[in-house]
Amino acid sequence: MLSFLDQPHTRVNLLTGEKILVSPHRSKRPWQGQVEDLPADNRPEYDPKCYLCPGNSRADGTQNPDYKESFVFVNDFSALLAESPNGTYNEGDLLKAETERGICKVISFTPRHDLTLPEMDLPAIKAVVDLWQHEFQELSNTEWIKYIQIFENKGAIMGCSNPHPHGQIWAQSSLPVEIEKEALQFSKYYRAHAKSLLSAYLEIELVKQERIIIDNTHFVALVPFWASWPYETLLVSKRHVTNILEFTEEEKEDLGKTLQELTIRYDNIFQTSFPYSAGMHQAPVNSGDQQEWHWHLHFYPPLLRSASVKKFMVGYEMLANPQRDITPEFAAEVLRKQSTTHYKKK
Numbered sequence: 001m002l003s004f005l006d007q008p009h010t011r012v013n014l015l016t017g018e019k020i021l022v023s024p025h026r027s028k029r030p031w032q033g034q035v036e037d038l039p040a041d042n043r044p045e046y047d048p049k050c051y052l053c054p055g056n057s058r059a060d061g062t063q064n065p066d067y068k069e070s071f072v073f074v075n076d077f078s079a080l081l082a083e084s085p086n087g088t089y090n091e092g093d094l095l096k097a098e099t100e101r102g103i104c105k106v107i108s109f110t111p112r113h114d115l116t117l118p119e120m121d122l123p124a125i126k127a128v129v130d131l132w133q134h135e136f137q138e139l140s141n142t143e144w145i146k147y148i149q150i151f152e153n154k155g156a157i158m159g160c161s162n163p164h165p166h167g168q169i170w171a172q173s174s175l176p177v178e179i180e181k182e183a184l185q186f187s188k189y190y191r192a193h194a195k196s197l198l199s200a201y202l203e204i205e206l207v208k209q210e211r212i213i214i215d216n217t218h219f220v221a222l223v224p225f226w227a228s229w230p231y232e233t234l235l236v237s238k239r240h241v242t243n244i245l246e247f248t249e250e251e252k253e254d255l256g257k258t259l260q261e262l263t264i265r266y267d268n269i270f271q272t273s274f275p276y277s278a279g280m281h282q283a284p285v286n287s288g289d290q291q292e293w294h295w296h297l298h299f300y301p302p303l304l305r306s307a308s309v310k311k312f313m314v315g316y317e318m319l320a321n322p323q324r325d326i327t328p329e330f331a332a333e334v335l336r337k338q339s340t341t342h343y344k345k346k
Helices: 024-028 122-140 177-193 197-208 249-270 328-337
Strands: 009-012 019-022 071-074 088-091 095-098 102-108 147-154 166-172 212-215 219-222 233-237 276-281 296-300 303-306
Touching: 102 122, 122 147, 122 166, 122 249, 177 197, 177 276, 197 212, 197 219, 197 233, 212 249, 212 328, 219 249, 233 249, 249 303, 249 328
Parallel strands: none
Antiparallel strands: 009 019, 071 102, 088 095, 102 166, 147 166, 147 276, 212 219, 219 233, 233 296, 276 296
16 A cells, blocks of 8 residues: 555545545544444344234235245335326426336345344345345336336434345436446446456456455455445455346355355444445446446445444535545455354354
């Protein structure tokens, strides 16, 4: 690493083109800010009041089946609606609005109320990956859908309203802002080099080995050079694929293993159920050739100094650009040192 990177400096996010301020010297400052109370981690295998547990009723009265693996349904409180009528509004090219159609689904990862992704066994995680692939295919068959966002919010600190392990899929009629940013960067690089932006990036990271956490047959998990969140990671397929439909059975098995190992390492940092928002970015659908896209998955965890101290994106971060204290290289070292055996099993 260049010596000046021990001092305050900016890095560029190659997926968005945006800057991040890194201030390594600030990691030594004492913390007197907010400390979150840790949620109890003693959930039962089955909760009769949980709307995601097998056989229970949801808010709209629908009864869940007695499912044995993962289970998907249309969100009872969807942020997007498939039936929204088309409409636009424009006042002086200043006040603009237009209809956004979509379909929102919930995926219960497992019938077990007490488990999280790092505590599930590999067949159960593989079943989730299979369901992601199936739902992506089904939703992409609807012509007006242009983008499918698969994601998970884990932990109350990240706004998760139900502790039962689950994720979501939002499919919508236009491209979200973050996808538009990445689409521009992918396209510019592919036109200039006839190569995937993330393939080129992985080549550098695999040589340097400074930020790599997991390197297996089909996937790499690393702390990206431009990471904003303290223990942010990026999971990238080694093979240049544009979306989840292109993964083989072997790749899906490897993806399950990678997700399990990475999330176990997260939990082991502070010996707590590590909160995060995570989601995969992949090519838009029903939009022609998207060969420049390269499938990847972001993890954005908020914890910084302990299980009860989180990073806040406020002030400078909201008004200027993201800022971090611990370097991505330090975060990668912490994650690499963690055991791949979950702390609850020791």
